[in-house]
Amino acid sequence: MDEIDAVFETVAETAGDVRSILGERRSYEEGQNPSGEQQLAADIYADERLEQRLLDIPAVGSYASEERDEVVEDSGEYHVACDPLDGSSNLKPNNGMGTIVGVYDEPLPAGGDALVAAAYVLYGPTTTMVTAVDGTVTEYLVEDGDRAVLDEDVTVPDDPVVYGFGGRAPDWPEAFASFVEEIENRRLKLRYGGAMVADVNQVLTYGGLFGYPMLADRPEGKLRLQFEGHPIAAIVSMAGGASSDGSESLLDKTPQELHERTPLFVGNESLIDDLESAVQ
Numbered sequence: 001m002d003e004i005d006a007v008f009e010t011v012a013e014t015a016g017d018v019r020s021i022l023g024e025r026r027s028y029e030e031g032q033n034p035s036g037e038q039q040l041a042a043d044i045y046a047d048e049r050l051e052q053r054l055l056d057i058p059a060v061g062s063y064a065s066e067e068r069d070e071v072v073e074d075s076g077e078y079h080v081a082c083d084p085l086d087g088s089s090n091l092k093p094n095n096g097m098g099t100i101v102g103v104y105d106e107p108l109p110a111g112g113d114a115l116v117a118a119a120y121v122l123y124g125p126t127t128t129m130v131t132a133v134d135g136t137v138t139e140y141l142v143e144d145g146d147r148a149v150l151d152e153d154v155t156v157p158d159d160p161v162v163y164g165f166g167g168r169a170p171d172w173p174e175a176f177a178s179f180v181e182e183i184e185n186r187r188l189k190l191r192y193g194g195a196m197v198a199d200v201n202q203v204l205t206y207g208g209l210f211g212y213p214m215l216a217d218r219p220e221g222k223l224r225l226q227f228e229g230h231p232i233a234a235i236v237s238m239a240g241g242a243s244s245d246g247s248e249s250l251l252d253k254t255p256q257e258l259h260e261r262t263p264l265f266v267g268n269e270s271l272i273d274d275l276e277s278a279v280q
C-alpha cells in the first residue's frame, strides 16, 4: 500500500529531526497534555513536526496525538494517532525513548479493528523503526531519515527471556503481584526502563512480557489505548505474540474517549494466556 508506506517514510524522516533536537529540548514547558502530564519542549516539537508532515500526505485525513486535546481534521481516508515522544521522562537521564504511530481507516476515536498499520521508532544508541502492516513486522535502521532493513520478518522468539512491569509494586492488585512472583520464578529476567517502546523492543528481540497493569487507585492503568495500546498490540500480534488488558485483546477494544487509558500487556501468547488466567 503506497499510502501506508508514505506514512512510514514520513515517520522515518521526522525521526531524524526529532533525534537531532533531543539534546537541546530538555526543559519542561508550562503546559500539561490531556492526560495531565507535564510536557517537555521535545514532546511539543515532535508533536508539531508529525502533525505538519503527516497531514501533508494526501491520504491522511486526520491527526490525533497524546499531546493535544482534539483531533486535527483534514481530508483523506486514513486517520493517524501518535504518541510523539514515548517515555519522554527518560530524556533527562539519557535513556531510550520512542515515537508510536497507529494508522486507522475510521475517524478517531476508533476501535482496534480499524487499525490497518502501526509503527514505532526507538531512539536508542541507534535509531531503529519497527513497522507492521499486512501481517508482517519489519525492523529498520534509520539514518538521516532513511530506512535500511535490519530484519524483514520480526517474530517474537518462542522461548521468553525478559519481563518488565510498570507502576509501584505496592499498588499492584494482589492477583497480579502473585503472577509477577511466578514470572520471576520462571527465570525470566527483569528489563524495565520506563519507556514502553524500548521495553517492548526487548520483548520483540528476546521474547517475554511487558505490562503496565491496573493499579489499586487507578484500575484503568496509565497507558492510552488509542495512542499506545492499539499500535503496540498490533505490532506484537503481527509478530506472533498477543496483547491483553487483563481479560481481552487490546485490539478488540474501542475507546469511548480519545485519551482513554487501559491496563496493557503484550508478549508471548502463552504468557498472555497465563496472565489472563491469573488476574481475571
Ligand SMILES: O=P(O)(O)OC[C@H]1O[C@](O)(COP(=O)(O)O)[C@@H](O)[C@@H]1O
Pocket: 037, 066, 083, 085, 086, 087, 088, 089, 166, 167, 194, 195, 196, 197, 212, 222, 223
Ligand atoms: O514512570 P512509570 O510509571 O514507570 O511509567 C512509565 C511508562 O509511562 C510512559 O512513559 C508513558 O508514555 P509517555 O512518556 O508518552 O507519557 C511509558 O512509555 C512507560 O512505559
Ligand SMILES: [Mg+2]
Pocket: 083, 085, 086, 087, 196, 228
Ligand atoms: Mg507513551
Ligand SMILES: [Mg+2]
Pocket: 043, 066, 083, 084, 085, 086, 087, 088
Ligand atoms: Mg508521549
